[in-house]
Amino acid sequence: MGKDIREDIAWAQINKDVLKSLESPRKLYWVILFIALAMIGVAVGCEIYQYTGGMGVSNKNNSHVWGLYIATFIFWIGMSHSGTLLSAILHLMHADWRKPIYRFAEAMTTFSLMTAGLFVLVHLGRLWQVYYVMPYPNERWVWPNFQSPLVWDMFAIATYLSSSVLFLYVGMIPDLAICRDNIHAGWRKKLYTVMSLGWEGTDRQWRNFRITYLTIACFLIPLAVSVHSIVASDFAMSNMPGWHVTSFPPYFVAGALYSGCAAIITLFIILRYVFRFEEYMTLPIMKKLVRLTFAIAMVWTYLNLIEFASVWYGHDQTAKDQLIFKATGPYAPFFWAMIFFGSILPLMLAFKRIQTHLPILLVVSILLNVGMWLERWMIIAPSFAHGHYPWTWDHDQWPSLVQWGIVFGSFGWFTLLFMVFCKVFPSVSMYEVKEMVYHRSLALKHKPAVKGDY
């Protein structure tokens, strides 16, 4: 196994390489940006149509009151967990291989949360009254219903989003200072000056910074776990067969980490190419990441089997009928695709040659996320199709193009936010990579080549 990173990269070289990503990415960057914008256009068109026409155009109905929006909402919430995993959990565990890749993972957290939030709006029948969900003082003393898991969702996601943004920002302050010092004019100079909060790299600043960063990391971990547990409560707290499952919270958290890790692999490969980060996003790091993903995939598989087993051996005939329906009814192809993509396909990741084979990994990681998206859909749709009340079963409902268009566009929205971020802010943490290089070189009893102005 090779080295996670070369110990002899000069610090100035790190600055140079990373700062270059703010200026001249490969052409592919612009292609991606354009595609993302086009995808957003599709979604905006669909949403306007849905807003004016009514929710009915999405082809939901009184049996299928929820559809792809909620499924995709959970998907994006799930994606967000990887950032926290890499930056907070691995930070506390002193796994320093995370350092070159945690920044973009954190950005992913923030942006996937922002994408998920949009689905709440898209889903509501009367989105112009979404503020009713928030507790705000009013003359009539009308509050939201604190019993409702959706209100918990609202709090959890709002907290998670604000904390994630804070975590991302705080962790970026030293790098923003580097940017500020390397750019001499223009809007970027102003932006970095303001955002770096007068960072000078003094000893006191570093101490405070470390404590703050650690505190937020500690705060974020239970928060991340609780957020997806709460999203799981949307289902687990209800009485629908197929939803009313006690193991849903850990199952959702595992699924979230799983899809997040898969997404990091995807973005790792793309960023590495687009921004020429070959020196930092190295194959050994990828290998570790892939192994982590494999482990989480197995945890997810285990929890999935537990869910099935507890339903199968339980006394709830309705839930059992539901499970059988899922596996044999009209949703069976999607259900088995989910099992294949989620549990069988990751077995490939156990092979060493694949662990560093980027083209295969790109495809596999995307397919894993397809599987995870299917998982969310397979939680929602079959339960609506085949619930408690046979008279209102509806096995034929199929989401309209409006739903698909908005789901499709959400990927564009995420990509746009992410790509713009990578172009404006350093997507590899310069100071932490320097730390990493320094520690590695110390370990090799080499004197690092201290150069540059830092």
Place this chain on the structure above:
Amino acid sequence: MIENSFNRRGFLKVLGWGGATVALSGCGNTSVEDGKEFVTSYVQTADYIIPSIGTYFNSTCAQCNAGCGIMGRVREGRVLKLEGNPKSPINNGKMCGLGQAGVQAHYNPDRIREPLLRTGDKGEAITWEKALALINEKVGGVKAENVAFLTGGVSGHVKALLKNYLDALGSGHHYVYEAVAPSIMRAANKKAYGVEMPRLHLDKAKVIVSFGADFLGAWISPVHFSQQYARFRKADKGERGVLVQVESKMTLTGANADRWLAIRPGTEGILALGLINALAAAGVSVPGDVVGAVKEYTVDRVSKDTGVSAEHIGKLAALLKERSPSLIIAGSAVEGYAHGSQNATAIALLNQVLGNVGKTVEAPSSVPFPQMAPTAGNRFALQALNDNMAQDKVKVLFSYGANPVFTAPASMKLKENLKKVPFKVVFAHYMDETAVEADLVLPLNSALEDWATAMPEYIAEGAQLSIQQPLMEKLYPGTLGMGDILLALLKQRRPEEYKGYEDFYSYLRSAMVSIKGALGGANEDDDTFWDTALSRGVVKLVGAPVNISSNASAKGLVVPAPFVEDSAYPLHLIPAVSASMRDGRNANEPWLQESPDPLTTIVWDSWVEMHPKTAAKLGIVEGDIVEVASRSGAIKAQVYVFTGIHPDVISMPLGYGHEAMGRYAKGVGVNAFKILDPIFDKETGELAMHETRVKVSKAGQRVVIVKDEGPAGGNQMGRKIAVRMSSSKVNLSEEV
């Protein structure tokens, strides 16, 4: 208690904001200020009219001929909802879905709003004066015998005026036509009981065997029968009545039967005779001649002919013997054949043998004012008219309360014959298929804005005159009531006699007041009598009792053997009369279109009911579009497969397939009337509705049927949802 301290300060805040908003929105002219709308003052109104409080007025439902009393909720000058009139002995405050939709007939956006005269291919709006003058001119230009008046069932003062008008013309022909009336049964009843419409006391019976009578759905007076049915099921003594339904296609009543027996079409009479034979064998006293006549109807033979198992025949005979009185009803499935009269007579004979006549089958009262007594329509009337039209004997045709172009089978070529009539006047609510063919279309008031009286044909006891009074102002100034039109036409002919009546209302009032003694108001002054009558909605009539006779005899009673196989047209078509669509006159009321058919739960379309066996044989699955072809034509519809139908039979609902009429009816489903074969009952000459033989072939397409039931169909999937238990386990008399 939860305190609610919406204090003065809060109130002022709200007032401030609210006031400002009102002030802002007040800018600019409203439609009232622009003179487009008028403000109606509530300063000077009757003291029972209070804004925002509904007031109820009694009237009579005109959605079908049952004549239920209704009570319209009127608020701010609009009728909002109909309830049953509790004072009406027909429906006792209850209603059916069809009746509920009466408001949609009234507020229907497709109503005709002014008289229309055809000039070439175009319709032109004209004034009533012009229209009535034109009628006068046309009627004056032909001989009286060349004037024909086609109506649906009529009664009350409109009928009296109509007769007067025809008399005034000389002797115009009055054809009373109802497409789905039980006219063969009437004739058979007349023979058997001496009365056309005996009173059936379902509530007194312990067992009812109904041969295809959908008395809970669309047969004669369903709301009345439904109430009797409820008492039959839950008798005061706690003995639950048993309902056995024998028919080839399940009706709503069949779906509520304790035992539904699928019978080969047309063999109902055979089963009735077989039951008599079985009863005689079981020791029930049966007259000798009857025993002789039925002795060849052994259980084995009857079972073979009818397809009803010997076990069920035996059980049924035992049940009838054991529990008395019973009631045997002959419905439309019995009379729909060329031997319909014989079938009905056989069933009347069964009633007689069981001793039900006089117990559960009773005589109606006679009606004191025969000029207002209901004239029941039949199908023969249309054939007679059609023949006359074909022979150019009709020069001026009036059509009221009927839509013959829609309901006539294609084989009658009615539309073509209609073209031979030089001047056709259609009184209509909608531009229906007949109105489209007319030369002059006269728009009628809706039933909720019109004056009329009706004398229901079927009422449990005595007789009554139901009053139909307007529940609100006319929606359109250009419509007129039938009574008003007839009065105007009469004034053309007999001005002296009718000049004292300003309008139909004044005629009706004076006509009623003049006979107030007979209407129970002998001791009241005119105003009190009239007001009481209006507020009650019904006036009881004292009718003389009529004797019912047990004349049914086995003499000359021949029930033909079951149908022979017809390899070209192997299946029987049963045109189903559904509770909401009936003959299609109410098809433009969207509540009815969206109200699922009780058995199939299908909405907004026609369908072909088919037994799974038949479907399997033809390789058909649910949703297949099939072509149903008879000797008289072919139509296409979707197939619904279920076990409530005999394998030799398919069924299609009537009332769908309008080509005109309005936005909700037009183009919905197909018209099953069109393919009925011209086969007639041998005794009455009535069109035998169930005689048509058809073949079914796949048309290639398949659709998803639009219906309320889901993929589970009628399966509860092991959940405890609709639960059933054996009646022997329950003591109903203990129940509240």
Place this chain on the structure above:
Amino acid sequence: MSITNLLENWSDFRQQHPSEDRPHREYKWAMSIDLDACTGCNACSVACYAENNLPVVGKEKFAHGHSHHWIRIERYWDNDGREFADQGAQFLPMLCQQCESAPCETVCPVGATNHTADGLNSQVYNRCVGSRYCNANCPYKARYFNWYDYPTTDNVWPEPMNQQLNPDVTVRGKGVMEKCTFCVQRLTVAKSNARSEGRSVLDGEVQTACQQVCPTGAISFGNLVDPSAKVGKQWKQQQVDLNKDKQAKDVTESAAKLRGYRILEELRTYPSVMYLEQLRESAI
């Protein structure tokens, strides 16, 4: 309402349903439906359209499952492979069961559906944001969503059909959940009349639209608190207890002759609608 009030009356605000120790004070509206009397004629459903301004959605939208029938007639067959449906059908009018412990109430994020002091499960259209969680959690699927804007863009009530609309009932726009209210507009009037006369609503004084129209009188409706009410007597005679999830019929053999049951009771929704089992004669 103030913070002090909120704190002082906290227990009132968090009253649980059902609760033996806190019985309903003046009213508890309940229903019983006799399935042996119900003929499946659909009159109740049409009456509900008339009373409650339900939109007719048309064939295409009906096909997509967008229908609005607050009371729907379900029709079940014996599915044991018999050649003919020779015991007829089982009709079941299904409407909002006005559960005492309603699954829809707890999940609504904005509290648009909640329990009234009369034991109704109310739906506040103005407050509804259209998350549809209530429907998702309703085991009976008795809630209907306004998938389209029926009064305006869909023009379900073209002139002059709109004049039929009941002014006592809101015409719902798009994005709002709705369901059977037990004709709350009628209850309100009856209660207000009774209050002005210083009494409670008498049995039979108020009828729901479906009850009023039902030709066989299969539906009884009334106040369970009122000892003279028919519906209460029926519940009592059938030994159906509002606050239990298992009734005498399910436990005691001697109660097997009773007909009363509540649908999906085992989910502990404590419905306010009792059904009486359909009967079939065994002699034929």
